[in-house]
Amino acid sequence: MPETRFLIVDDDPVFSRVLARSLTRRGYSTRVAESAEEALPVAIEFNPHLVTLDLKMEGETGLLLLPRLLEIQPDCKVVILTGYSSIATAVEAIKLGAVNYLCKPADTDEILAALEQEEGNPEQAIAEKPMSVNRLTWEHIQKILNENDGNISATARQLGMHRRTLQRKLQKRPVRE
Amino acid sequence: MPETRFLIVDDDPVFSRVLARSLTRRGYSTRVAESAEEALPVAIEFNPHLVTLDLKMEGETGLLLLPRLLEIQPDCKVVILTGYSSIATAVEAIKLGAVNYLCKPADTDEILAALEQEEGNPEQAIAEKPMSVNRLTWEHIQKILNENDGNISATARQLGMHRRTLQRKLQKRPVRE
DNA sequence: CCTGACCTGCTGCAAAATGTCGCAGCCTGA
DNA sequence: TCAGGCTGCGACATTTTGCAGCAGGTCAGG
Numbered sequence: 288m289p290e291t292r293f294l295i296v297d298d299d300p301v302f303s304r305v306l307a308r309s310l311t312r313r314g315y316s317t318r319v320a321e322s323a324e325e326a327l328p329v330a331i332e333f334n335p336h337l338v339t340l341d342l343k344m345e346g347e348t349g350l351l352l353l354p355r356l357l358e359i360q361p362d363c364k365v366v367i368l369t370g371y372s373s374i375a376t377a378v379e380a381i382k383l384g385a386v387n388y389l390c391k392p393a394d395t396d397e398i399l400a401a402l403e404q405e406e407g408n409p410e411q412a413i414a415e416k417p418m419s420v421n422r423l424t425w426e427h428i429q430k431i432l433n434e435n436d437g438n439i440s441a442t443a444r445q446l447g448m449h450r451r452t453l454q455r456k457l458q459k460r461p462v463r464e
Numbered sequence: 465m466p467e468t469r470f471l472i473v474d475d476d477p478v479f480s481r482v483l484a485r486s487l488t489r490r491g492y493s494t495r496v497a498e499s500a501e502e503a504l505p506v507a508i509e510f511n512p513h514l515v516t517l518d519l520k521m522e523g524e525t526g527l528l529l530l531p532r533l534l535e536i537q538p539d540c541k542v543v544i545l546t547g548y549s550s551i552a553t554a555v556e557a558i559k560l561g562a563v564n565y566l567c568k569p570a571d572t573d574e575i576l577a578a579l580e581q582e583e584g585n586p587e588q589a590i591a592e593k594p595m596s597v598n599r600l601t602w603e604h605i606q607k608i609l610n611e612n613d614g615n616i617s618a619t620a621r622q623l624g625m626h627r628r629t630l631q632r633k634l635q636k637r638p639v640r641e
Numbered sequence: 642c643c644t645g646a647c648c649t650g651c652t653g654c655a656a657a658a659t660g661t662c663g664c665a666g667c668c669t670g671a
Numbered sequence: 672t673c674a675g676g677c678t679g680c681g682a683c684a685t686t687t688t689g690c691a692g693c694a695g696g697t698c699a700g701g
Contacts, residue, residue, distance in 0.1 A: 372551055373551075374549055374554045374565060377555055378558055381554075381555055381558040381559060390551065417548060417604075417607075417622055417623070418547070418548070418549065418567065418604070419623055419624030420601050420605065420625055422624075423600065423601070424597050424601060427567070427595070428597065438676095438677075439677075440676075440677055440678080441677090447597065447598065448596070448597055448659085449659070451659080451660075451662095451679095452658080452659055454680085455658080456658095615647095616649070617647075617648055617649080618648095625689095626688070627649090628688080628689075628690080629687080631649080631650075631651090633687095
């Protein structure tokens with residue numbers, strides 16, 4: 288079988304290494320880029336079929352890289368993989384052409400499944416429980432932050448909360464559950 | 465100006481009515497459907513330009529309705545609007561062709577903004593203030609509390625917050641801001 | 642009538658989150 | 672180069688929580 292080239296874009300070396308090993312063992316040819324800036328040239332040269340892309344990285348965000356990646360490699364499948372997930376960025380990512388959006392931690396099987404999932408299946412189960420207040424708050428913050436292009440000060444003002452507080456909230460993980 | 469037809473698909477009559485009034489006041493021609501089943505014939509006859517679609521409804525889910533709606537009206541813009549949001553369904557919805565995905569509670573401005581976002585509308589009258597986190601939280605609490613017939617304990621459980629905390633919050637004002 | 646299962650209000654305390662100030666470094670447009 | 676806006680962060684006084692309990696009330700079944 289012809290090799291399948293897999294590009295991992297993530298600034299967490301530990302995560303990247305583990306994933307890369309796991310993929311290599313499954314027969315993929317893998318490459319790792321540790322930032323959006325680094326990823327672009329690698330993508331041009333490596334010409335990957337599949338990509339996992341972290342959103343929150345040092346420097347440029349993955350959301351900016353995504354369209355450029357697809358411009359270069361229109362056929363490659365990109366799955367977003369992030370620890371700071373939110374509906375707002377998920378919507379953005381899918382609109383920009385990602386084939387799926389996963390929350391870390393995600394194991395290799397999940398990632399591959401997400402990449403291979405062809406068309407949307409409307410079967411999705413809908414959560415029976417309403418969102419927790421914390422979750423709702425997180426989603427709202429992400430959404431407004433997004434609208435403000437990541438400007439924390441402006442977001443805090445609109446949200447009627449102190450910049451310091453927003454800052455602290457953002458450093459934490461999104462609400463699990 | 466030619467009328468813009470707006471279809472609201474939601475099984476919460478209170479919500480639908482409020483939204484419909486608000487939209488009518490802004491010059492839209494509105495119709496309401498209370499279930500996915502009911503929405504289809506209405507859509508065929510009404511031929512809407514814009515749609516808000518609730519995911520979790522009695523009977524069929526909105527996610528199943530979405531593709532059929534777009535089949536009938538390929539040009540209409542659908543925004544998903546639900547209180548039971550999740551990243552998984554958000555991804556699905558966007559893949560299936562929704563232009564956006566919002567978490568309830570969302571006000572009329574948000575909904576319209578979400579619908580227009582896609583249009584490459586460079587204008588983007590950005591400014592309407594988004595809801596403050598506190599207000600959002602308050603609205604959400606009220607809604608869940610309502611669904612639970614005022615049962616504080618049950619509500620607290622669903623909301624993932626301590627009963628005592630909910631209790632204290634409820635004693636305070638309805639959020640000044 | 643008693644009992645168990647829940648709800649509700651309320652008190653106290655310790656832990657965690659927030660509101661405030663301030664400072665220094667960075668950019669950016671004037 | 673300067674003014675002004677953003678960002679990260681430290682420190683500290685306040686508030687807001689999470690938790691554990693207690694007493695009373697309601698309701699359904701035994």
